[in-house]
Amino acid sequence: MNLPDKYLSPYDPTAYEKDLYTMWEESGFFNPDNLPGDRDETFCIIMPPPNANGRLHAGHGTDMTLKDIMTRYHRMRGKKALFLPGSDHAGFETQGVFEKKLQKEGRSRFGMGREELYNEIYNFVMENKGFMEDDVKRLGVSCDWSRNTFTLQPDVVSRVQDTFIKMYEDGMIYRGKRSIHWNPKFQTSLSDIETKFEDRKTPFYYFQYGPFVIGTVRPETKFADKYIVVHPDDERYAEYDHMQEFEVEWINGPIKATLIKDEVADMEKGSGAMTITPWHSQVDFDLAQKYDLPLEQIIDWDGKLLPVAGEFAGTKAHVAREAIVEKLQEKGLVVEVDNDYTNAVRLCERTGVVVEPQIKDQWFIKMDKLAAMTLESLDKGEYKFVTERYEKIFRHWMENPIDWNISRQIVWGIQIPAWFKDGEIKVSKENPGEGWSQDPDTFDTWFSSGQWPLMTLGYPEGSDMEFYPTDVMETGADLVFKWVPRMIMFGLYLTGEVPFRDIYFHGMVLDSKGVKMSKSKGNVLSPIDLAEEFGTDAMRMAFVVANPPGSDMPLSTDKVRAYKKFANKLWNIARFVYSSFEDFSYDHEDFGNMNAEDQLRVEKFNDVRDDIAKDIEQYRPHLAAEKLYHYVWHEFADNVLEASKNALAGETSEDDRLSKQFMLYQILEGILKTAHPFMPFITEEIWKDFPNKEKNLLIVESWN
């Protein structure tokens, strides 16, 4: 063969990558139904649906790369390999993003009809979804676009609603007044795990409340507090009886208060006495349920004080705090103020808004049985965690399940198939008749994404269910509670089988100094920019090397640059080998003959290749990639090629020269195949020129 001209200049990724991706797409090989040969064994990974509200970030880059490596590997191993893409409507988060956009435009969702708002968000998301999919392609991901799924497409919506109906009929779902986390700014409830705590320095007040001194950080909720709680063993209050009543001078005049003795009171804390506000505190709510106490709302849904607050009514609760304290001060009821107190304030994880506990009717899923099922399955070994320490965290969480609030007061999502009429409830997809109106609430996003493996594979009756259970769930460790347990629960509940066998968590991508990437810090690396500057293959290598499962990984442009050099090294290896193949021919009578030394070189490579295969199969892609790098550069290029130069130049014997040719032929073929899952573009490009008699696209070549 003659050396193709393209090897005369350094490898330029941008010149090849786009065409190569198009070539793969047109080949149809991303679709497992089109793969050549008999493939009995399936391999399936479901893409954790990126939120359709923005571009891909470095975390997605790692995520997609790791999954694509596995998919490409198993495809080359002769499996019916499916990497199934999709995107998530990401309900609350997307609506938040969209509302910010409205705000910038000087608009607001208030005053927009439900349908109008939904449609606007829909268009916004569809546009982003397109960008996002372009990004995924840019990363060389070999997923089957013909199976692309979106969580709000009609058939998914319908099937997700079916699950709700089934669970309702099975008694797994109830509607109940519960203390919920309310986001007053975005007007929706949140589940526990959508909130986070932040330590804030807040004055801690001690007030005189009849004969008691009570402590609080939230005076603004105390207007209607009529119950004092102390610990039954607290000797300071031994003289008082459970349910004893008192006349108390309080914020807006005298009230009648009742003492409750219950173990929830902490004797160590402050005076050991507290008053309760059941409407605006979960603990207090539980206590109120226990003693059947009345519930009274103090703060409205917008965060303003209600008429019970008297002169303070209509004021934002947190704003009124100081004025209330001042009034109490005037009345001589302030005993002490501790200005050094640190309080854990509960915030909305996504928006940072301080959540207000409120009482509201919501839909809940009973978690006890589902959690038990999930743990039992884990005990039986039906699924396992690649990084064991996550199993501990997971277990702990599953052992203490909290009922899951699945209703959200937002428009962007799957509407709950429940209907109300005069206090009656019917659950169905269709309108039950005259006078019924559908619950305006939508499902928590995780209710639908929890069913993602099922929905994408066409549960209940789709033919793709042959891919279920899938092989591995590879995702970010932050989803250990949010997503993973829910998929397992839904899988077990609906099909009796887990949705995946192995759970592989990758860590967060950090910047070069180990700091979390964030837009506000300006340290974000976009995978698309990296791919443009250094090439996708280089970026993929940088995402994988030294990135063991379960720990965070710092990423720098230097690291990506290093693998760009590696790509060029590979390019030049091909240049050298091909240029020594001038007279290479299959028909040569000595084709296939190697001397012992060269035989050994091939065997050494085969060992490395097998080692890499083992690493991929056992979820050590970081070691696999490093071994590949090391072998190609420091063994093949530095030693094997160097040792071949004399012979190839004809300075030894003709036998030796032919032996070297065949040895290089063998090893280069192996290197291209081994490297392909990691660096799909450059390997496929070099493979085009490989002097093989009969060959497929590298993407469907056999691994060994």
Next chain:
RNA sequence: GGGCGAUUAGCUCAGUUGGCUAGAGCAGUUCGUUUACACCGAAAAGGUCGGGGGUUCAAGUCCCUCAUCGCCCACCA
């Protein structure tokens, strides 16, 4: 308050079941453009693997302990 993890070259990190003469990138030293590659090569330099103790023929790797840092969970009035 409970749980988990980290501590390895100047910097950022790998090191799978104990077998290591402890590796990679970047930074830095010296030399080299003889046709695969300057997006390069060669040669060196850099580490008592956080401290202390233990198990073992053998410990960066397992156990105990201390120190520092980080993450997660929790109904901290």
